[in-house]
Amino acid sequence: MSHVILRLSRRSTILGLSLLPLAGYAQAYPAKPVSVVIPYSAGGTTDIVARLIAQSLAASTGKTFVAENKGGGSTTIATGAVAKAAPDGYTLLANEMTQTIIPWLFPKLSFDPIKDLLPVTVFAEAPYVLVVNSGVPAKNLRELVDLAKAQPGKLNFASGGAGSGPHIAGELLKTVAGVDMTHVPYKGSGPAVADLLGGQVDVLITAAPTVTAQMGSGRMRPLAVAHPRRLSSLPDVPTAAEAGFPDFRIANWFGLAAPKGTPAEVVAYLHAEVQKVLQRADVRDKLLAAGAEPVSMTPAEAARHVNTEARRWGELVRKAQIRLD
Known part of the structure; x- marks a missing residue:
């Protein structure tokens, strides 16, 4: 019995010694x-x-x-x-x-x-939200799609840069809705929001936190949430599925x-x-x-x-x- 205890004790000692560098590193980081x-x-x-x-x-x-x-x-x-x-x-x-x-x-x-x-x-x-500047006449996603189909390439959508989430979201909408819109890339969603508010661009599809604070400005209008469920922070904004586009689904x-x-x-x-x-x-x-x-x-x-x-x-x-x- 004492031999077994000794063997376990050695194993515990070895394990404890092996953990010392890890414990020391964890205590030191970040230095x-x-x-x-x-x-x-x-x-x-x-x-x-x-x-x-x-x-x-x-x-x-x-x-x-x-x-x-x-x-x-x-x-x-x-x-x-x-x-x-x-x-x-x-x-x-x-x-x-x-x-x-x-x-x-x-x-x-x-x-x-x-x-x-x-x-x-x-x-x-953060599920994505599609917003337009207040000068765009569309009041919902279906009307926006109809507007884009009537004027191919005339409507533009902003993004935080080529290949960014908002860019992909715009391309996703083009694919599922069969519309043509022009991509306008920026160096981040912040500048994109600024130009949307200023009326330089028509559409922005971005994660909700980017535009939530600007919803009450009167210079942008939310049309749809690209998610199966409405957001608790934007309970009055319908989902894309409610507008007839269930495949328009994207969340950052x-x-x-x-x-x-x-x-x-x-x-x-x-x-x-x-x-x-x-x-x-x-x-x-x-x-x-x-x-x-x-x-x-x-x-x-x-x-x-x-x-x-x-x-x-x-x-x-x-x-x-x-x-x-």
């Missing part, structure tokens, strides 16, 4: 500011929710998390910068659905947007990703801390108020989600023969 790179200019949906999470992580951990906007290149500038950064947990990407689109639109990138990034978590989802998702090779303990730490802040009522309320639904995904679940999204949008890009402007 300096963590940069959360946002692949768009300020003001868009990704900027809104990424800043909220970065600020909440800073408050919760007592460490420094800095939100950094790096727009342009249809998110490839920021995505590439993070993919090529040191895999030490100090440079993170505020990733979203565009990460799963750009591989199909930029086949000659010097990095792989899927394989060179390690998902940490997906923490929120928001998460964090790190460079491939980032230590598993760092990924686990970040995932756990995000889950903690999502339990806070104020964080959840702010996400819900903006039109984003809190979700919880482990790193493995987030990886599966990214791969599924990549396949879905790759199929749309090929089917619709989407090309960069």
Whole structure:
């Protein structure tokens, strides 16, 4: 019996010693500011929710998390910068659905947007909303489709850049409704919203948080939610299915990703801390108020989600023969 106890004791000692480096690393990280790179200019949906999470992580951990906007290149500038950064947990990407689109639109990138990034978590989802500037005569999605069919190519739709979620959403509408609209890309949804409000563009299809705060301005009109259910934040806005277009369904998702090779303990730490802040009522309320639904995904679940999204949008890009402007 004493021999068995000794053997178990040695095993426990070895296990304990093996965990010491991990415990030490976890206690030390982060020892300096963590940069959360946002692949768009300020003001868009990704900027809104990424800043909220970065600020909440800073408050919760007592460490420094800095939100950094790096727009342009249809998110490839920021995505590439993070993919090529040191895999030490100090440079993170505020990733979203565009990460799963750009591989199909930029086949000659010097990095792989899927394989060179390690998902940490997906923490929120925001169904897309189709809005028009107040000068567009359409009062609902059906009227907009009829208007577009009567004037092929005359109506335009804005996006946060070629290959961005709003771009794909516009192409999805063109495909399912059989209409022709002109794409106008911007360096982020913030500038796109500004020009929609100013009347320079007609249509914007984007995640709800981007436009929720502007709904009462009188300068934009929501026509439909591209989701099977109406949003609690926009209960009077009908779904695309209600207008007769059930296949017009798209929702953005928001998460964090790190460079491939980032230590598993760092990924686990970040995932756990995000889950903690999502339990806070104020964080959840702010996400819900903006039109984003809190979700919880482990790193493995987030990886599966990214791969599924990549396949879905790759199929749309090929089917619709989407090309960069």
